[in-house]
Amino acid sequence: RKEVEQDPGPFNVPEGATVAFNCTYSNSASQSFFWYRQDCRKEPKLLMSVYSSGNEDGRFTAQLNRASQYISLLIRDSKLSDSATYLCVVKENTGNQFYFGTGTSLTVIP
């Protein structure tokens, strides 16, 4: 079983739409959670960390559900520039291991 699982998509949505991605993780001892964005043929860049209480950054909202072991990312009012692959990343409580989902592909259509 994979440590982190994501729906690979692709998600094709019109501009202005709201889209949500989910990610599940297998280790209940996981401590830190992140969403990264990766553009085609580029490196992953941090989009936002995910906090227990949930957090928002402009059009982006991240939530954590420890009981069900999943995290989510909601994008409101999608822009063309949001087209990318979104990676779910989980770090366990001990050690230095980060576990990556395979990514969810989003294309925002004009």
Place this chain on the structure above:
Amino acid sequence: DVKVTQSSRYLVKRTGEKVFLECVQDMDHENMFWYRQDPGLGLRLIYFSYDVKMKEKGDIPEGYSVSREKKERFSLILESASTNQTSMYLCASRLRGAGELFFGEGSRLTVL
């Protein structure tokens, strides 16, 4: 601004060649990582280093070695490149005990 620099963006090598991938960070981070990224498999950890001269194997260390002689530099070595090592290689660094990974731009290696 945070900067992780990988020496080569694109490399083409032949089977059996020795390959060096260099990574330098300017943030005084203790932790450095080498990942490879393949379609459908995501990022997989090859090696990481938690400080100078310290290293630990990741999930897929076979066929690779690493060197961390200075804090800012972490090198990945393919002793004898094989075609199944064709991949995107990503270096990352992180402040010990804190926060996120910062990635370099990646090195796309093709082994013929």
